[in-house]
Amino acid sequence: MSERQRGDRPVLAVEDLTVTIGTRRGPARAVAGVDWSVRAGETLALVGESGSGKSMSVLAATGLAPRSARVTGRVHLLGTELTGLPAERRRRMRGRHVGFVFQDPMTSLNPVLTVGRQVIEAAEEHLGLTRRAARARAVELLDLVGIPSAAERVDAYPHQFSGGMRQRVVIAMALACEPDLLIADEPTTALDVTTQAQIVELVADLQRRLGTAVVWITHDLGVVAGIADTVAVMYAGRILEQGPVDAVFADPSHPYTAALLAARPDPAAGGGDLVTIQGAPPSPLDLPAGCAFWPRCPVRGDARCEHELPPLAPVSADHHVRTFYPHQPDGGSR
């Protein structure tokens, strides 16, 4: 295994990415001008509610958006601009340089193929491994992700594994070509709590050993605090707050981030009512002109919030926030 150093050049950088999906009721803007990047050995967490555009931005960046989606903006993978590339060239980069772990291991594995076959087919495709070498490599990978007696299990089918073990198989599959980037799209959501912790720990451990960059898509802020270096909070297709995870968690400047952090259940506080954010996100078919969070915002702002989109402005060197009324650490604006 090669040890990659944390480089200065980002592994994946997305600039002004917009995704519009054609629907029967008109165009839906799923992602509206998003910038983020992730470097080798680093973990970027994309956080947001369902439909906030966090998954779609990653799928679109790597050419996996649905056919009805129109994608604009710039995507640099290892310095190569992807958006202008023919689908065939993008396909050759997927799997080879980017590995994917999807949400539900119960449905993301093909039920009629052995796990060994599925783990290794990317390496056969991109690295031209022979059948024999591929099989040995499949065993090695299954062993790497902690599947007991991998040499025997390599010929088993997905239904013969538990959910947690299947997600390990999916991770082994994503790592088959030693990709530079691992995209984990809510990989723990479908798992029970103890298994969740194991999967998070496994990915963090593999990242330390392989030096892979990781984009972790989640709505679980607890996971973000544990593993991410940087975090981008998304809402209605836009980034509302972005920065080093310590800075964002210690000093959440957007009312939405602050509300999300406040909504985390606190076991120490006992069985009190959970804090919630009132209302629901706007429809991507009908986004407001101003701040999309305005109708639900605890600060509530003014007519400016309603009609004018706040810019993503720095609060410190790497820490950016999209609001006219940054939340003060002393609780000033709440």
Added chain:
Amino acid sequence: MARFVIRRLLQSGVVLLGVTLVVFLLLQLVPGDPVRVALGTRFDPQTYEALRARAGLDQPLVAQYFNYLGRALTGDLGVSFRSGRPVTSIVLERLPATLSLAVTAVVFAMLIAFPLGVLSAIRSGSFIDHAARVFSQFGVSVPDFWMGIMGILLFAGVLGWLPPSGYVALTEDPARWASHVALPAATVGLVTASILTRFIRSSMLEVLSEDYVRTAEAKGLRTRVVVLRHVLRNALIPVVTVVAVQLASLLGGVIVIEVLFAWPGIGRLTYDAVQARDYPVLQGAVLLVAALFLLVNLLVDILYARLDPRITVR
């Protein structure tokens, strides 16, 4: 596997027993007296009674049924009222004609339906998809006998490429068999192909939206590999059932087509037996068809287990 097959064969035996009972009872409801039909103009009361007694028709129904069943177990399905020949050999000698027609038609149908169904699913909304839909709409809505007549007019009449009807055994002369089977098999096959195309298309579309297909795409596999290795194999599982049902029903004889093309198969035999009220032959034909149906189903279950590792045969 062996235990599974044996158990399924025993179950099939029970089903066949039920079939004999139902067929036997249904035939009692059919109006018309077979002995009268057999005698025709030579009718006189003595011969009539003698014939009835010889056929066992003067005994009570229950006795008639058990007599029939007992002989059937030893392979004796009685004698034809009309020709006096053993039913077992009459039915079995019609089997090759029906078998070769049914298998040719299904193979023909699959050769059309698989490429068309798969292409119209992966290029859904394209020209080929629309063409496939028009084709299958046409195939299911136009009656097969009409298509058969048009086929005869065109290929036998106008072009003169193929014989209009008749049958030559495959074992006798393969080339002449092929020229005779082409028209009836294509006629029956077109209908089957239309049904299959629709089914393959929708089964493919369903599998294409599965998460594991996105996983396969995320690995950067070629479209061909994604479609053949990941989509098609999963999409085939329900399609196998439809192919089997089609094959089984064709094995039962396509009566109209066999009559139209003077094809001496089970369908034609059934038709003639009904016309002549030849009960033993009719019973024998229905029994054979039921047995073929059960056999095809058994083969499908075994094929299922081979396609889908989640199914184990025990």
